[in-house]
Amino acid sequence: MKTAAAAAVQQAYLDAFFELEGDLPGREAAQNYLTGSTAYYHDRLISYGFIPKLYDMPKLLHLDKIAQTTCAILDKVVDRYLVDADYRQLFGFSPLLEQLILLPTGYDQKIPIQRLDLFLDEESGDFRFCEFNTDGTSAMNEDRETTNALSRTACYQSLKEQHRVERQELFENWIDAFLDIYQASKQAVENPQIAIVDYLASATMYEFEEFRRRFERRGYRCMVCAVDSLRFEDGVLLGTDIDPSRAAREGLTRIDAVYRRAVTSELMDELEASECVLPISGSTDNVDIPRGARALVAAVETLSICMIGGFRTQIAHCKQLFSILHLPQSLNFMTKEQQEFIRAHIPYTSPLSSLHIDIEAVIANRDQWIIKPRDGYASKGVYAGVDHSDDQWREQVLQHSDDNYIIQTYCQQYPMLNTRPFPVDGEYQPLYTSAEAAQADASFEPLRLEPWNLLTGLYVYDGRFSGIFDRAGQSGLIVGFQGGITIGSLLIDYDAKAGLALRTRDTDDS
Numbered sequence: 001m002k003t004a005a006a007a008a009v010q011q012a013y014l015d016a017f018f019e020l021e022g023d024l025p026g027r028e029a030a031q032n033y034l035t036g037s038t039a040y041y042h043d044r045l046i047s048y049g050f051i052p053k054l055y056d057m058p059k060l061l062h063l064d065k066i067a068q069t070t071c072a073i074l075d076k077v078v079d080r081y082l083v084d085a086d087y088r089q090l091f092g093f094s095p096l097l098e099q100l101i102l103l104p105t106g107y108d109q110k111i112p113i114q115r116l117d118l119f120l121d122e123e124s125g126d127f128r129f130c131e132f133n134t135d136g137t138s139a140m141n142e143d144r145e146t147t148n149a150l151s152r153t154a155c156y157q158s159l160k161e162q163h164r165v166e167r168q169e170l171f172e173n174w175i176d177a178f179l180d181i182y183q184a185s186k187q188a189v190e191n192p193q194i195a196i197v198d199y200l201a202s203a204t205m206y207e208f209e210e211f212r213r214r215f216e217r218r219g220y221r222c223m224v225c226a227v228d229s230l231r232f233e234d235g236v237l238l239g240t241d242i243d244p245s246r247a248a249r250e251g252l253t254r255i256d257a258v259y260r261r262a263v264t265s266e267l268m269d270e271l272e273a274s275e276c277v278l279p280i281s282g283s284t285d286n287v288d289i290p291r292g293a294r295a296l297v298a299a300v301e302t303l304s305i306c307m308i309g310g311f312r313t314q315i316a317h318c319k320q321l322f323s324i325l326h327l328p329q330s331l332n333f334m335t336k337e338q339q340e341f342i343r344a345h346i347p348y349t350s351p352l353s354s355l356h357i358d359i360e361a362v363i364a365n366r367d368q369w370i371i372k373p374r375d376g377y378a379s380k381g382v383y384a385g386v387d388h389s390d391d392q393w394r395e396q397v398l399q400h401s402d403d404n405y406i407i408q409t410y411c412q413q414y415p416m417l418n419t420r421p422f423p424v425d426g427e428y429q430p431l432y433t434s435a436e437a438a439q440a441d442a443s444f445e446p447l448r449l450e451p452w453n454l455l456t457g458l459y460v461y462d463g464r465f466s467g468i469f470d471r472a473g474q475s476g477l478i479v480g481f482q483g484g485i486t487i488g489s490l491l492i493d494y495d496a497k498a499g500l501a502l503r504t505r506d507t508d509d510s
Helices: 004-019 024-037 058-084 087-091 095-101 140-150 154-160 173-182 205-217 246-249 264-273 291-299 313-317 321-325 336-345 361-364 390-400 437-439
Strands: 053-055 111-122 127-133 165-168 191-197 221-224 231-233 235-237 253-254 257-260 306-308 350-352 367-373 403-408 414-418 450-461 465-474 483-486 490-494
Touching: 004 024, 004 058, 004 154, 004 483, 024 154, 024 437, 053 058, 053 465, 058 087, 058 111, 058 127, 058 313, 058 321, 058 336, 058 450, 058 465, 087 111, 095 264, 095 313, 111 490, 127 291, 127 313, 127 336, 140 205, 140 450, 140 465, 140 483, 165 336, 165 350, 165 414, 173 205, 173 257, 173 306, 173 450, 191 205, 191 253, 205 221, 231 291, 235 291, 264 313, 264 336, 321 350, 336 450, 361 390, 367 390, 403 414, 414 483, 465 490
Parallel strands: 053 490, 191 221, 191 257, 257 306
Antiparallel strands: 111 127, 111 450, 165 490, 231 235, 235 253, 350 403, 367 403, 414 450, 450 465, 465 483
């Protein structure tokens, strides 16, 4: 919701931007900081907006209520899935995935970490969800480094003269939540060896290293492990650190607690390729020692480790959930308030199949639809009709019909005025990083702002709203590889006594 106070503060920031004639020295300072930072995704510098998103207490309280209501609904869905075989059939999971979801986790929290992505209309406070992300939840480091960069600008300093401006702390509160869940689990031991586990091709390494550094600063041993380094032997999960020097020094190391960043779909690809069957043997015979994804599953099914999160998080992550939430089988165990919430904020979703929807009508009305893989992440394989010609859209719809895709109502997006610090090339990398070079470019307009459509993500740690990630784009998909930008999120006059779980920081490092 856009309060008068919040609108005034955001406008004051824009006023400072214009009074400073676009703050070219600030752009240079911010860009130079970012270039030398850890704000890289797969070795490419992230692209970001020079105008941050500002959140005051009324807006934060509104987001907190959204997160609380959503979490209560998702917890009910997970509970019903675990006890109701008929309800499980609605999800269409494979027998193996269903078995994995039903494995005990050793702790009570249904979904330890998630990011609820939504399109928020700041004028009215209304919103529509885009998707729910669970174990692969990321981008904490993007917000950290982006706001660190912006703190070096004159625009930021101008705002600080009138308000208490604070940056979010998105690492420490997740570590606290992780440790709370672990220490309450049945598998907890003193001084656990922690491993952050993912597939190398998908890993956000700088973010993992930042988490590792903070775990170790608290006195915990922490590894970063590729899934293929894992093995399960004599009832113990072992792994090798991705860092060559650590691997040479420590070799195979016992793992007690796993922070799972490997998404379920990638684990399932490996498990199904190996024709995995549960239970998995823990034999010490070198031929039969479970390795890779099978080792992780063997450790989970024997409760030899505490994996945060368990496979049951897939219930919330899967894209068909939006369709299932609208069914009577789900609405019947929701409160009236929750039913109204679902109907108002969960967009219409259906399998992309002629058995469920009129394919020709979808083709004819491309601006109304977006199609997605049933079990995707990072916007891979997602197509919005507004981004394609009629012929292109027809081709995509027909190609993916009856192909494990879902179709969803395309949601109206909320724009904000923004600009990149400097123009970018075809790979979205800055063409230059100095104010002098910018001024020498006749096509560069330092005061030009354009509308960028916002996607707001609500981080939820251990069931509590714990932070925000903002991204913006100028196409139907708001993602970095299609020209999207990260928007730094700043908290204005935050009241730490209001009962929210968000944390703030005043420095580059907390």
